[in-house]
Amino acid sequence: MSGIRIGVIGAGNMGADHVATLHRHVSGAEVTLVADIDKERAASVAGTVPGARATDDAYAVIDDPEVDAVVIASHDTTHADLSVAAVRAGKPVLCEKPLAPTLEECVRVVREERRAGGGLISLGFMRRFDPAHTQLKSAVSAGECGSPLLVRCVSRGVSSAPGCTDELSITGSAIHEFDTVPWLLDSPVTEVSWHAPRSTAAVSGFRDPQLILLRTADGALTTVEVFLNARYGYDIRCEVVGEHGTVALTHPARIVADSARARSSGYPADWRPRFADAYRLELQAWTDAVRSGAASPMATARDGLVASAVAGAVIASMEDGGKTIPVQVPEV
Amino acid sequence: MSGIRIGVIGAGNMGADHVATLHRHVSGAEVTLVADIDKERAASVAGTVPGARATDDAYAVIDDPEVDAVVIASHDTTHADLSVAAVRAGKPVLCEKPLAPTLEECVRVVREERRAGGGLISLGFMRRFDPAHTQLKSAVSAGECGSPLLVRCVSRGVSSAPGCTDELSITGSAIHEFDTVPWLLDSPVTEVSWHAPRSTAAVSGFRDPQLILLRTADGALTTVEVFLNARYGYDIRCEVVGEHGTVALTHPARIVADSARARSSGYPADWRPRFADAYRLELQAWTDAVRSGAASPMATARDGLVASAVAGAVIASMEDGGKTIPVQVPEV
Amino acid sequence: MSGIRIGVIGAGNMGADHVATLHRHVSGAEVTLVADIDKERAASVAGTVPGARATDDAYAVIDDPEVDAVVIASHDTTHADLSVAAVRAGKPVLCEKPLAPTLEECVRVVREERRAGGGLISLGFMRRFDPAHTQLKSAVSAGECGSPLLVRCVSRGVSSAPGCTDELSITGSAIHEFDTVPWLLDSPVTEVSWHAPRSTAAVSGFRDPQLILLRTADGALTTVEVFLNARYGYDIRCEVVGEHGTVALTHPARIVADSARARSSGYPADWRPRFADAYRLELQAWTDAVRSGAASPMATARDGLVASAVAGAVIASMEDGGKTIPVQVPEV
Amino acid sequence: MSGIRIGVIGAGNMGADHVATLHRHVSGAEVTLVADIDKERAASVAGTVPGARATDDAYAVIDDPEVDAVVIASHDTTHADLSVAAVRAGKPVLCEKPLAPTLEECVRVVREERRAGGGLISLGFMRRFDPAHTQLKSAVSAGECGSPLLVRCVSRGVSSAPGCTDELSITGSAIHEFDTVPWLLDSPVTEVSWHAPRSTAAVSGFRDPQLILLRTADGALTTVEVFLNARYGYDIRCEVVGEHGTVALTHPARIVADSARARSSGYPADWRPRFADAYRLELQAWTDAVRSGAASPMATARDGLVASAVAGAVIASMEDGGKTIPVQVPEV
Incomplete structure (x- = not known):
């Protein structure tokens, strides 16, 4: 069983932290692509991982053939659209909370996920x-x-x-x-x-x-x-x-x-x-689930809708x- | 400066505790009389203090010439009447909380105390x-x-x-x-x-x-x-x-x-x-104030009214x- | 049962503390005389207790007819001689530790106390x-x-x-x-x-x-x-x-x-x-024992000898x- | 930079724990071979890692071409010989403490390691x-x-x-x-x-x-x-x-x-x-050092000699x- 290749969208504090944790502390995960609207920031974070590439196009991460699963850590307002794009592409996605800033958008994401078969979105309630x-x-x-x-x-x-x-x-x-x-x-x-x-x-x-x-x-x-x-x-x-x-x-x-x-x-x-341990264990549990095809033990899109x-x-x-x-x- | 002679009304848990504390741990206080509607209980508690007498008449405590100051630890419903009787007798009184079960009675007590010159009632907010x-x-x-x-x-x-x-x-x-x-x-x-x-x-x-x-x-x-x-x-x-x-x-x-x-x-x-220390220090502070004629540092009747x-x-x-x-x- | 009259020898930190505790927090104790080689210091400490007198003669405390029991809080080197004088006068004594600076002196004190009938010396191991x-x-x-x-x-x-x-x-x-x-x-x-x-x-x-x-x-x-x-x-x-x-x-x-x-x-x-509570409770327990004639619950002269x-x-x-x-x- | 392939010698509590930690929580490590004198125990522990093999021959682990680095968690009495064999084979080794049961053996291991160029042995003082x-x-x-x-x-x-x-x-x-x-x-x-x-x-x-x-x-x-x-x-x-x-x-x-x-x-x-975190972080730090060719941040063989x-x-x-x-x- 080989490792999974992960694309991370968003290279701010949270995204950079996820990249570092995935690379340095998670077994079976490989960060292959980092996106940020600020391409220099993306490159800087990608540069911490041998072999990782950078882009300023979030959707390119979702489409990339060397990305098996996606982490969304960009601005809250982008969570819904990116999550929907990822589930349409059939890729597992770990989306930082909130699922979306409005309840209406949360509903849309949950519906789109169900349409795609369900179970693809994990929400970052790391506690x-x-x-x-x-x-x-x-x-x-x-x-x-x-x-x-x-x-x-x-x-x-x-x-x-x-x-x-x-x-x-x-x-x-x-x-x-x-x-x-x-x-x-x-x-x-x-x-x-x-x-x-x-x-x-x-x-x-x-x-x-x-x-x-x-x-x-x-x-x-x-x-x-x-x-x-x-x-x-x-x-x-x-x-x-x-x-x-x-x-x-x-x-x-x-x-x-x-x-x-x-x-x-x-x-x-x-x-x-x-919460360093919480994030590490969350990312490890998600990685394990994606690798093995098991259901994610994380909060679901519906949990995110309920919290909203x-x-x-x-x-x-x-x-x-x-x-x-x-x-x-x-x-x- | 000799000690003050204290009459304690109520020989239940709280009254018995006050008698023991006054007798064993308070400097300058002497328990001389203990009242309870159950005279045996009064006698039993009085028996722990050499020289103390017992009665089943609360008002006898207030009137007793060998009582300089009164502690009221009887049933809540008796607090108001006994406090009023004590202030009319011009004796300092330490009344357990509440001052009275109803706001109306609290008002009456505060007014009676003011009429008597004020400053005679201390309320047992021992915290x-x-x-x-x-x-x-x-x-x-x-x-x-x-x-x-x-x-x-x-x-x-x-x-x-x-x-x-x-x-x-x-x-x-x-x-x-x-x-x-x-x-x-x-x-x-x-x-x-x-x-x-x-x-x-x-x-x-x-x-x-x-x-x-x-x-x-x-x-x-x-x-x-x-x-x-x-x-x-x-x-x-x-x-x-x-x-x-x-x-x-x-x-x-x-x-x-x-x-x-x-x-x-x-x-x-x-x-x-x-709260053993709180009660001890409260009783000591009250005893000191009564002995020296200083204002009581305890909660006042008005504080009791406000809490009610x-x-x-x-x-x-x-x-x-x-x-x-x-x-x-x-x-x- | 009336209170006991206590003479305190030594008006330094420890002696002053004992005077204050006896006067303000101990039931049944009355400080009547305070001694210090510095008479002004003795007077200053005695001045905190209504009716207490001051002297610069430690032995005058032991001999004073208005002193029922003696507290020794003077310099360590004086403990043995003063304790011996007190037991010879038949007065209960609370001596601050150590009983004496040398083992030989401790032995002498214990022997003198036994000769006087025993049980008069309490040693201030307040813990x-x-x-x-x-x-x-x-x-x-x-x-x-x-x-x-x-x-x-x-x-x-x-x-x-x-x-x-x-x-x-x-x-x-x-x-x-x-x-x-x-x-x-x-x-x-x-x-x-x-x-x-x-x-x-x-x-x-x-x-x-x-x-x-x-x-x-x-x-x-x-x-x-x-x-x-x-x-x-x-x-x-x-x-x-x-x-x-x-x-x-x-x-x-x-x-x-x-x-x-x-x-x-x-x-x-x-x-x-x-250790404020320890000193207070020690002084109260000693006062109670002296008043009632019971054995002191404090450490004995022999305990002091053993510690030395x-x-x-x-x-x-x-x-x-x-x-x-x-x-x-x-x-x- | 690909992961390192690790052989673990000893499948008792400690060895099994290391295998589980390496496999589930360490980034960049792959357990490929597990040895124990009890071959069933070796097989049972190897069975928890997809692709890992089992043997009852500790030296086979050291010689295996699919083993880049060795963890020694077998009986204390085997530490010295196995460590020496590993350094002679030029493979980095993480040896559980003690380095050896006797000081003489510790000296021998340190000398052998130096002869092999030094720096190959890391000692498991995980604190x-x-x-x-x-x-x-x-x-x-x-x-x-x-x-x-x-x-x-x-x-x-x-x-x-x-x-x-x-x-x-x-x-x-x-x-x-x-x-x-x-x-x-x-x-x-x-x-x-x-x-x-x-x-x-x-x-x-x-x-x-x-x-x-x-x-x-x-x-x-x-x-x-x-x-x-x-x-x-x-x-x-x-x-x-x-x-x-x-x-x-x-x-x-x-x-x-x-x-x-x-x-x-x-x-x-x-x-x-x-100490779960200590072991995890130790194994991660050792894995990182082996992968990058940097000096191990762990205790050295000489530290083990000194402790002995x-x-x-x-x-x-x-x-x-x-x-x-x-x-x-x-x-x-």
């Missing part, structure tokens, strides 16, 4: 592969805390990207939790409400932090805090409170220091150190003064 | 004396996390008392947080909303856990989780998230054990070990499907 | 009253880790007092562990050896840190690290490793902060915050290149 | 690749704790392998620390002494736990606790105490649970979960009542 999150899910499933009643998710970062808006905070960041929570509880989100304190003085132009309540079909209630400009570090927390106990992620620092009247351990500045439907309900609540809004997943 | 909570407040005040934006409070217990109801969970337990949060932030609660997941199967007849959102005048948003039947232990948490960091209570275990594939540290079964007003708004939200309800503190 | 240490002992005794095999003690401080020497590091600091370990294990120290790395550049003139091995009669092996100039904070650790698990002290911080890429919790600058014998063996090992030295406790 | 240990080393090197003075290493396991002896505990387990400590401090071990409490009742026939003191050329003093039958879990600790602070490994649990009056997090039953020299000195101390023994590394 499903984070060892801490998978242990958390195993513990919950094993009944270690009893039936879940409350979940508390926290996503904090150092600073938001330029141009961030209230909505992007939901569709770009909180959306991870909209996939993680139902995956963790094995129960879909049924209604949501949006809340916020006054915003931090560190930003202007959008609400930060935000606090979202999610109700799932199992009757559990989840709070999701998203705070993009928390300043102190990149910090992902999750606690599940059940009928006779709790299970939670730990602070994942590997070393602790005593210095200057304090015992302390570090936070990373961004998601890369925190939750995001849509949250934004509707935000626009309606925090009213409770039911989640409506379009029939596809 | 203000818990070393962990006072350190938390100091850190917040010192700006260690920046201006507060979000607060997360958790109050979990092993099991609820018989006869607990949705409302008692609010007025008896959550009310601690309704005092703690504005004290911590130095900002009053302005509006609230009530939420809950499905209830734990461990109880029937009332909602447990409950989740309350509090908005304070400073713009911060607080979540209060109250879970009386959390089963695993008595667990009080508080985290303040500010503009550049967080401050939170730690898990207060003093020892940690490795055994049977786990590293673990204990939770107490109830509030006594957790918050509790009333939360119950109104509960009864109105989780609607956001403004807090209205009666003019007194 | 026996530290809630963390007592929980540790309870857990070990309850078999939570199985029979102890290894113990690891760490005593670190910010900086040493002026004039510190190799020996003072042993007789002034490590000696706490020489009492704690046999108390914890319920087994005496039988042999010792002394070791050290190169010293920290922060001091000159003595060895710091030092590492001591203690063997107890039960066959367990203990390492004691004493590092007076560890700089980062005052930090006391203890771990007991048994046949099927471990029990250890936790880092006792009550709050934790996230800030500037780190999660951190504080260390105190010295022993006062760390261990210290002597450690110093002998230090002077003999780290050789293993048996502990010889003089017959008294 | 050098453990992310926690590499972060610890980085922190120490960056001066986060100041110049190291004391190091505390703890290696605890659930139970020892059948047939374990006092010496095997040193040469098989403690030897990891004999490599880790000088690597961490960048300073060789110069003298050692051996100590032990009474042994745990869980085993008979050998001393467990053992406590070893190591002195390094930089003047630091290290304690190494090896406790193979600690029962509660597999637990590796390391703390470096420097002139103004400390750095230490954390307990590496990813999740924490509250249940039954305790907050707890797990320990693994053996080394596999703890330390082990020899420790055993000499054990046999001589705990005397301090200088480490003598043979000239090669």
Whole structure:
């Protein structure tokens, strides 16, 4: 069984990270082609992999005979069209979240994929592969805390990207939790409400932090805090409170220091150190599935559609003064 | 300066605990009289203190010439009348929370106290004396996390008392947080909303856990989780998230054990070990104030009125499907 | 039962701390007289307690008719003579450790005390009253880790007092562990050896840190690290490793902060915050015993003699290149 | 650049683990041949890798034209001969520790390797690749704790392998620390002494736990606790105490649970979960070096010789009542 040849579309932070991980840490994967609208950037990233070529044409990646499978890490607005092109070409595709910026486009992609036979799109909700999150899910499933009643998710970062808006905070960041929570509880989100304190003085132009309540079909209630400009570090927390106990992620620092009247351990500045293993294991699992022809263990296009439907309900609540809004997943 | 002679009304768990603490750990306090409607119980508790007498008449305590100050730890429904009698007698009184079960009665007590000159009633919001909570407040005040934006409070217990109801969970337990949060932030609660997941199967007849959102005048948003039947232990948490960091209570275990594939540290079964220091320091501070004639550093009757007003708004939200309800503190 | 009247000899840091604790936090104790060779210092400390008097004559405290019991917190070299004077006067005495700087003097004190009937001297090994240490002992005794095999003690401080020497590091600091370990294990120290790395550049003139091995009669092996100039904070650790698990002290911080890429919790600058409860509970237990005529639950003069014998063996090992030295406790 | 073809000698726990890691998680490595004296075991492990063959002849692996590089994970007593055969065949070899059971054999291997041009042998001290240990080393090197003075290493396991002896505990387990400590401090071990409490009742026939003191050329003093039958879990600790602070490994649990009056997090039953990343990163780094022709970043044969020299000195101390023994590394 030889390795699979992978084309990566998008050579920004995320695409470059995927190329490096595939090349250096994934067994059975070979990056053969890298695309970016900035051809120099594509060439620079391709240059890190012996034998890899560069292009500024995303569709050329999909059509290339030396590309067995495609990773889409370009701008969110391109995800839908590229995914559709890939499934039409019959190639497995790992698309970064979100599947598409709008629910309508998500529906279109899911339909096109089904038309092509289904099962070709894997969505990059990498937390499903984070060892801490998978242990958390195993513990919950094993009944270690009893039936879940409350979940508390926290996503904090150092600073938001330029141009961030209230909505992007939901569709770009909180959306991870909209996939993680139902995956963790094995129960879909049924209604949501949006809340916020006054915003931090560190930003202007959008609400930060935000606090979202999610109700799932199992009757559990989840709070999701998203705070993009928390300043102190990149910090992902999750606690599940059940009928006779709790299970939670730990602070994942590997070393602790005593210095200057304090015992302390570090936070990373961004998601890369925190989720490096998750991305590696996700890419390995996807590569293994593509090589063996097995079903991908990743989130599906429909999972992406569902998460976008939750995001849509949250934004509707935000626009309606925090009213409770039911989640409506379009029939596809 | 000689010690003060204290009469304790109520010889249940709380009253007995106060008697033991005053007698064994508070400097300058002498318990001289213990009252309980069950005279045997009064006698049993009084018997632990050399020289202390027992009675089944609460008002006899207030009138007793050998009682300089009164502790009220009897049933919640007696707090208002006994407090009023004590202030009319001109005696300092430490009343367990709540000041009274209804807002109307709270108003009456505050008015009676003012009529008597004010400053005689101290309310037993003992968390203000818990070393962990006072350190938390100091850190917040010192700006260690920046201006507060979000607060997360958790109050979990092993099991609820018989006869607990949705409302008692609010007025008896959550009310601690309704005092703690504005004290911590130095900002009053302005509006609230009530939420809950499905209830734990461990109880029937009332909602447990409950989740309350509090908005304070400073713009911060607080979540209060109250879970009386959390089963695993008595667990009080508080985290303040500010503009550049967080401050939170730690898990207060003093020892940690490795055994049977786990590293673990204990939770107490109830509030006594957790707040023993808080009660001791509260009683010491009150004793010192009474002895020296200084103003009590404890919560006031008005603080009790305000906390009850918050509790009333939360119950109104509960009864109105989780609607956001403004807090209205009666003019007194 | 009225309170006991206490005279405190020594108004330095330790004596002043005892006066404050007795006056403000101990039930049933009244400080009536404070002595110091610096009479102004005595007066200043006595001035914090209404009704207390000051003197520069330590023996006047012992003889004073308004002194029921004596606390000795003066210079180490005065402990033996003052203790002997107190027992001859038939007054209970709480003597700060060490009982005496030399083993010979310790023997003399123990003999004098026995001659006076015994049971009058309590030695200030306050760790026996530290809630963390007592929980540790309870857990070990309850078999939570199985029979102890290894113990690891760490005593670190910010900086040493002026004039510190190799020996003072042993007789002034490590000696706490020489009492704690046999108390914890319920087994005496039988042999010792002394070791050290190169010293920290922060001091000159003595060895710091030092590492001591203690063997107890039960066959367990203990390492004691004493590092007076560890700089980062005052930090006391203890771990007991048994046949099927471990029990250890936790880092006792009550709050934790996230800030500037780190999660951190504080260390105190010295022993006062760390052992405030231990001193309070020790003084309360001693006061209770004196009032009731019960035996003191504190360490005895003989315990002090034994600890000094261990210290002597450690110093002998230090002077003999780290050789293993048996502990010889003089017959008294 | 195509992948390298690897032959693995030894299909026990360790060999099987290496095969699985190379096949499933290492980029650019292909397992082509697996040897074991038990041919069925070899076949069973080879059967997990498409295309891999099995043999019961270890030397056939070294001679095989489809083997570019060799992993030796067979019995300790075979390491020397197989390593020598591999270097004579000019093939890079990753040899599990120890390099050889005796110092004499270690010397022979190092000489043979030098004769063959050097640089062909990499020794499996995988802790050098453990992310926690590499972060610890980085922190120490960056001066986060100041110049190291004391190091505390703890290696605890659930139970020892059948047939374990006092010496095997040193040469098989403690030897990891004999490599880790000088690597961490960048300073060789110069003298050692051996100590032990009474042994745990869980085993008979050998001393467990053992406590070893190591002195390094930089003047630091290290304690190494090896406790193979600690029962509660597999637990590796390391703390470096420097002139103004400390750095230490954390307990590496990813999740924490509250249940039954305790907050707890797990320990693994053996080394596999703890060091899975270390082995993966070691094998990846070795594969990368072999592919690119760069020098291996792993421990060298000489590092293995040095660790064995330390082990020899420790055993000499054990046999001589705990005397301090200088480490003598043979000239090669």
